[in-house]
Amino acid sequence: MLWTDKYRPKSFDDVVGNVKQKAIIKKWVEKWKNGEPQPPLLLIGPAGTGKTTIAHIIADEFSEYIELNASDKRSHDLLMTTIGESANTYSLFGNNRKLIIMDEVDGIHGTNDRGGTKALNKIIKESKQPIVMMANDFYSNKLTTIKKNAQVIKMDKIKSPSINKFLRDVVLKNEGIEVDKDVLMKLSKRSSGDLRSAVNTLQALVENGGELTEEALDSTSQKDNTSTxxxxxxxxxxxxxxxxxxxxxxxxxxxxxxxxxxxxxxxxxxxxxxxxxxxxxxxxxxxxxxxxxxxxxxxxxxxxxxxxxxxxxxxxxxxxxxxxxxxxxxxxxxxxxxxxxxxxxxxxxxxxxxxxxx
Ligand SMILES: Nc1ncnc2c1ncn2[C@@H]1O[C@H](COP(=O)(O)OP(=O)(O)OP(=O)(O)O)[C@@H](O)[C@H]1O
Ligand SMILES: [Mg+2]
Known part of the structure; x- marks a missing residue:
């Protein structure tokens, strides 16, 4: 089993880092639950920092949720029929809200297919349901209008001491594995704020009795999405x-x-x-x-x-x-x-x- 699944946080408290951001998100959820509609949340930040994880934690707070990958549903019609209805009708059960999750909204093909972003913007404006969106690229021009109509939460990279602590006190402790603490720190630093990549690297190196040595760490290739x-x-x-x-x-x-x-x-x-x-x-x-x-x-x-x-x-x-x-x-x-x-x-x-x- 992948450790990233095994140790996926189940509550806000388990999510490492982004303390201020988490507090704002929690408030957003509370307000919805108190019957105060809030603008859609837009979580923007680097890979492996917990955006999708947080969206699922939010989903647990609502009675129902639907999930869409905006980049898969490019056309206007599809977006409208899939989320258009649920966005402005209340769910069948009285006041229960249906959370809409849309990942990778910066992946919508806005220039080739204006319909996609246009439909999304319309839904965002008209929705009476809670919406959570995620994106990586803060400066993507596909987000310009979305940003204006959403509550933007800029997620930070996870700081290396926090990564180190998570690997040591959660992952390794639970696995009953001891490692060289200097090499672990080096691994944490090298993952450049991407907790998913840190957990994956650790698992690749120490699962099944492997030893976490400096050489082993150096031999794992550089994080592939970080261009030098x-x-x-x-x-x-x-x-x-x-x-x-x-x-x-x-x-x-x-x-x-x-x-x-x-x-x-x-x-x-x-x-x-x-x-x-x-x-x-x-x-x-x-x-x-x-x-x-x-x-x-x-x-x-x-x-x-x-x-x-x-x-x-x-x-x-x-x-x-x-x-x-x-x-x-x-x-x-x-x-x-x-x-x-x-x-x-x-x-x-x-x-x-x-x-x-x-
Ligand atoms: N802040 C965090 N605290 C604890 N674990 C985390 C955190 N961020 C990421 N992880 C680990 O990494 C895995 C992937 O995280 P997640 O899918 O939430 O990242 P993401 O920010 O959505 O990345 P992407 O931008 O690539 O979609 C999680 O299952 C979890 O194991
Ligand atoms: Mg994600």
Whole structure:
């Protein structure tokens, strides 16, 4: 049995991390139960942090629930018939509410199939039933309207000490397994806030008498959905597909201004025509501008523009993709980490401001 199923939290208290967020969610549930309708909940956050788990814990609080994967039900008609009715009619049993759960609402094909998002937005506005939605990509344009009509809860990554504690005090304790505590801490840190991946890695390594050694841990491949900075730079310079470029930037956990420095360094190594190089640098300097604006205005919405300029902007500056191998190198002219320390501090500050506002 998968440990992620075995140790899936059954109550809010069992859910690790996101303490403030959980409190808001609990209040939302209480209000519904007291007969006060609430706007739909939209849980947005990285993979493996407990969004789906929380939705099911919420479901236990209601008499009934239905679950839909928004990306599977693209068409307007399907969405309407499946949830349209239940969204604005009360369930048969008096005041009992039927919870509607919609996972991956950022997966709806909004641009190719406007119907999907449009129908969803209509339902969100008109629904008399509680709705919980989940998404990964905070900046997805598919969420723009949904966000306006929902109570947005931004879920954080799980901090590594909390991951460590969960693995030790819940999983390993129950399994009766002892491991090297330093290696366990290393594993917790390496899962970069993704509790599911931490539990999976641990199970893969220690189930059936395996020993948790540093070598064993190192041999497990890097978490596959986290692009390294080199992957991202390669993607930006090699791809012309905006979705792929955006995705790679979103999944990258590095300081975005550092990624920008890397892109700048590597533009002339990949692009050959002067016009392309010029345009790419224009895009990159726009990104720098928006990072600056973020800093001076403290308006984090600018962050997205910076990301789009240095990503999609730079990637579409080339006419065609070059069929050649260029090694991505790190910016050498200065000591990077020293230079970006201030920016990284800024990023953390903005992140905590965002958290307060949400
Ligand atoms: N906060 C948490 N506390 C305890 N266990 C967790 C937590 N987050 C994730 N897990 C573990 O990871 C598994 C997967 O979590 P879940 O499906 O809720 O993640 P998610 O946020 O919905 O991820 P995704 O974005 O990929 O859908 C759970 O079954 C549980 O075992
Ligand atoms: Mg999920």
């Amino acid at each position: 900075i080199f992957d991202t730079v390669t993607r930006v310079l090699k791809s012309k597909n905006p979705e792929h470029v955006k995705c790679s930037l979103f999944e990258n956990n590095e300081d975005p201004t550092l990624v920008m420095e890397y892109i700048a360094e590597n533009i002339p190594r990949e692009y050959e025509s002067n016009r392309e190089v010029q345009k790419a640098y224009e895009m990159n300097s726009q990104a720098d501008l928006y990072f600056g604006r973020t800093r001076s205005s403290q308006y984090y919405g600018y962050w997205k523009y910076a990301s789009d300029f240095m990503g999609v902007g730079v990637s579409t500056a080339k006419r065609d993709t070059y069929r050649k191998y260029s090694k991505v190198i790190s910016p050498m002219a200065f000591s990077l980490m020293g230079r970006t320390r201030g920016k990284r501090a800024l990023r953390d500050e903005i992140a905590s401001k965002m958290e307060e506002k949400m």
